[in-house]
Amino acid sequence: MPFKILKKQELVPTIHLMDISAPRIAKKAQPGQFVILRIDEKGERIPLTIADFDRGKGTITMIFQAVGKTTTQLSSLKAGDELLDFIGPLGNPAHILNEGTVILVGGGVGVAPVFPQARAFKEAGNKVISIIGARSANLLLWEDRMREVSDELYITTDDGTKGHHGFVTDIVKKIIEGGTKVDKVVAIGPPVMMRAVAGVTRPFNVKTIVSLNSIMVDGTGMCGACRVLVGNETKFACVDGPEFDAHLVDFTLLMNRLAMYQPEEKLAFEKYKCEREGCKC
Amino acid sequence: MLERQKMPEQDPKVRAANFNEVALGFTKEQAIEEAKRCLQCKKPKCMEGCPVEVKIPGFLKYITEGDFDSAIKEIKVDNALPAVCGRVCPQETQCEQVCILSKKGASVSIGRLERFVSDYERTKGVKVPHVRESTGKKVAVVGSGPAGLTAAADLAKMGHSVTIFEALHEAGGVLTYGIPEFRLPKEIVRAEVEYVKKLGVTILLDSVIGKIDTVDDLLSEFDAVFLGTGAGLPMFLNIDGENLNGVYSANEFLTRVNLMKSYMFPEYDTPIKKAKHVVVVGGGNVAMDSARCALRLGAEEVTIVYRRGEEEMPARAEEIEHAKEEGIKFRLLTNPVRIIGDAKNWVTHIECINMYLCEPDESGRCKPMPLAGTEHKIDADVVVIAVGTSPNPLVPRTTKGLEITKHGTVIAKENGATSRKGVYAGGDAVTGSATVISAMGAGKKAARAIDEFLRAK
Numbered sequence: 140m141p142f143k144i145l146k147k148q149e150l151v152p153t154i155h156l157m158d159i160s161a162p163r164i165a166k167k168a169q170p171g172q173f174v175i176l177r178i179d180e181k182g183e184r185i186p187l188t189i190a191d192f193d194r195g196k197g198t199i200t201m202i203f204q205a206v207g208k209t210t211t212q213l214s215s216l217k218a219g220d221e222l223l224d225f226i227g228p229l230g231n232p233a234h235i236l237n238e239g240t241v242i243l244v245g246g247g248v249g250v251a252p253v254f255p256q257a258r259a260f261k262e263a264g265n266k267v268i269s270i271i272g273a274r275s276a277n278l279l280l281w282e283d284r285m286r287e288v289s290d291e292l293y294i295t296t297d298d299g300t301k302g303h304h305g306f307v308t309d310i311v312k313k314i315i316e317g318g319t320k321v322d323k324v325v326a327i328g329p330p331v332m333m334r335a336v337a338g339v340t341r342p343f344n345v346k347t348i349v350s351l352n353s354i355m356v357d358g359t360g361m362c363g364a365c366r367v368l369v370g371n372e373t374k375f376a377c378v379d380g381p382e383f384d385a386h387l388v389d390f391t392l393l394m395n396r397l398a399m400y401q402p403e404e405k406l407a408f409e410k411y412k413c414e415r416e417g418c419k420c
Numbered sequence: 421m422l423e424r425q426k427m428p429e430q431d432p433k434v435r436a437a438n439f440n441e442v443a444l445g446f447t448k449e450q451a452i453e454e455a456k457r458c459l460q461c462k463k464p465k466c467m468e469g470c471p472v473e474v475k476i477p478g479f480l481k482y483i484t485e486g487d488f489d490s491a492i493k494e495i496k497v498d499n500a501l502p503a504v505c506g507r508v509c510p511q512e513t514q515c516e517q518v519c520i521l522s523k524k525g526a527s528v529s530i531g532r533l534e535r536f537v538s539d540y541e542r543t544k545g546v547k548v549p550h551v552r553e554s555t556g557k558k559v560a561v562v563g564s565g566p567a568g569l570t571a572a573a574d575l576a577k578m579g580h581s582v583t584i585f586e587a588l589h590e591a592g593g594v595l596t597y598g599i600p601e602f603r604l605p606k607e608i609v610r611a612e613v614e615y616v617k618k619l620g621v622t623i624l625l626d627s628v629i630g631k632i633d634t635v636d637d638l639l640s641e642f643d644a645v646f647l648g649t650g651a652g653l654p655m656f657l658n659i660d661g662e663n664l665n666g667v668y669s670a671n672e673f674l675t676r677v678n679l680m681k682s683y684m685f686p687e688y689d690t691p692i693k694k695a696k697h698v699v700v701v702g703g704g705n706v707a708m709d710s711a712r713c714a715l716r717l718g719a720e721e722v723t724i725v726y727r728r729g730e731e732e733m734p735a736r737a738e739e740i741e742h743a744k745e746e747g748i749k750f751r752l753l754t755n756p757v758r759i760i761g762d763a764k765n766w767v768t769h770i771e772c773i774n775m776y777l778c779e780p781d782e783s784g785r786c787k788p789m790p791l792a793g794t795e796h797k798i799d800a801d802v803v804v805i806a807v808g809t810s811p812n813p814l815v816p817r818t819t820k821g822l823e824i825t826k827h828g829t830v831i832a833k834e835n836g837a838t839s840r841k842g843v844y845a846g847g848d849a850v851t852g853s854a855t856v857i858s859a860m861g862a863g864k865k866a867a868r869a870i871d872e873f874l875r876a877k
Binding site for chain 2: 163164167177181182183184208209223224225226227228229356357359360361362363364366368373378392395396398399400403404406407410
């Protein structure tokens with residue numbers, strides 16, 4: 140039962156949007172959950188967080204960055220092409236309650252999974268303060284969509300080409316230190332960013348939630364590849380998460396485990412590029 | 421008494437470097453000779469030893485006559501997966517153990533003969549048996565492992581409309597993700613799955629029940645549900661260092677190798693760490709499978725660490741033998757204490773302690789106790805933890821009123837009935853990890869009970 144790609148768009152350089160026709164998954168999907176996909180018979184299973192869903196149209200939207208073999212291959216597909224496998228919705232939905240004031244932090248491609256949460260927090264009656272960051276202005280994602288669902292929106296770029304010159308954490312800190320009563324922070328992005336946000340909110344005791352993107356195979360709790368240490372307890376990100384209390388997550392372990400297959404990933408990517416572009420190797 | 425026929429096998433040195441099937445199967449002549457050894461007992465003990473009640477003397481008789489078509493037909497009345505059972509059933513503790521010949525010498529090679537006729541049929545083209553007239557009843561089967569496939573096949577033959585929901589992208593459950601190619605070629609699993617489909621069973625892949633649909637969702641569309649969700653949750657040792665890079669659960673290691681074909685990386689995209697020194701912790705078939713996979717991936721040294729002795733090992737004698745022939749090292753009465761890694765979180769060693777056995781515990785096995793002061797390190801750049809699995813909680817967590825034990829297994833009666841009306845369960849989901857054939861037996865019993873339930877409805 141292949142899954143049809145209905146829309147494919149490069150939003151900013153290397154970051155792509157894809158709408159997949161998957162009515163059964165769209166019917167059940169919730170913010171915070173993810174899907175696992177496999178492109179073809181020889182493909183690996185990769186998890187991607189759900190960026191949006193449309194129950195009426197029966198679609199799931201994913202946003203991903205082409206960084207390795209599988210994501211680059213995925214980015215080469217077009218509307219009308221098919222994915223061999225598309226599994227979900229996996230993981231636990233985000234806890235969306237009316238908590239008061241919520242800061243949503245999205246870094247890089249992490250802005251995408253933050254969006255449905257921002258929208259849901261807003262719909263639940265919260266004051267939504269969003270902070271989105273990127274390396275550079277041309278890599279900034281979904282500013283318009285985030286603005287629509289936020290009471291306040293801050294932009295940061297590492298190189299200062301747009302918004303605040305610096306990191307998302309600078310703004311988080313400023314808001315909390317400025318005396319705004321913040322009831323919850325949700326941060327999704329690169330592990331370094333999530334760790335930094337946790338570091339900023341910890342002294343103020345502000346409940347902080349992160350979504351962990353560990354390596355997965357089945358995504359149903361069967362293999363334990365996605366083991367993470369939370370409050371000194373081993374958890375499976377796929378079934379116990381993907382969201383956890385940021386103040387309890389062992390980010391060093393997360394980053395070490397994410398690097399587990401770096402040499403293999405490099406090899407697979409180089410082989411793929413060779414096959415596609417032809418080379419002298 | 422006729423001598424037991426030897427089944428040809430790949431040479432240990434050759435097979436340790438490939439993923440092809442180890443056993444090569446009987447020739448026609450060998451099969452006939454072997455079947456002739458059967459005494460055709462009036463009260464065949466072997467049948468009592470078979471969890472799915474295959475009419476063993478009957479099919480053996482056909483083999484002696486060279487009528488292999490009738491032989492496989494006879495088996496398939498009771499067993500939908502004979503090519504699987506002929507390969508992975510522990511016959512030595514079931515049909516063959518109670519075979520009268522085993523008292524005087526060697527039992528009839530029932531399993532190998534079952535394998536022979538099912539292979540004969542597969543190369544020739546599989547016939548689909550008569551399916552009863554449609555009852556108009558619909559049954560959902562959750563999981564396409566041995567329990568689910570058996571229940572589905574039997575229910576389809578009874579005339580019910582059956583849909584299997586499988587979480588992974590390929591059907592077969594543990595037959596596909598767990599048992600390696602060299603013991604059970606995936607082409608054979610696919611052929612058995614095809615046969616079940618030909619009986620009229622629909623298989624929906626990529627469907628994680630508990631997520632995409634709950635059991636209650638299924639009950640609004642189907643008249644009954646069978647849960648054959650297996651025991652897919654890996655157990656760890658809960659010792660230091662288990663989250664180091666290079667430490668795998670056996671489930672992950674085997675899934676990468678078997679389901680994802682990482683032994684063919686980079687042709688296939690899923691990577692696996694190729695290591696020099698691999699240590700596998702555990703003494704069951706899964707530990708043997710992991711060790712033998714590691715060897716085939718090119719490890720220089722593969723060591724099985726097990727806290728009891730060889731006699732206590734739950735693995736089949738044949739698997740232990742095969743592992744030894746291939747050069748797997750065994751460190752018995754040895755138990756891991758902690759796993760040691762380097763600054764980059766990579767495993768380098770596993771620290772173990774010697775054990776001794778004292779009085780038998782509740783399980784009837786001798787309890788292993790550590791010998792103080794015998795701590796020692798073993799080099800390891802990959803460690804595989806194969807100390808068992810427990811049922812996946814996804815379905816129980818999302819099914820109100822489905823009672824489970826404290827170990828997470830679904831509580832079911834002998835016939836598979838659970839605490840929820842119309843919901844039946846069987847296999848590892850109920851018993852915790854056991855054998856393929858016991859799961860099939862449970863699937864069969866549940867199919868009968870579901871049939872009665874549907875006809876009374």
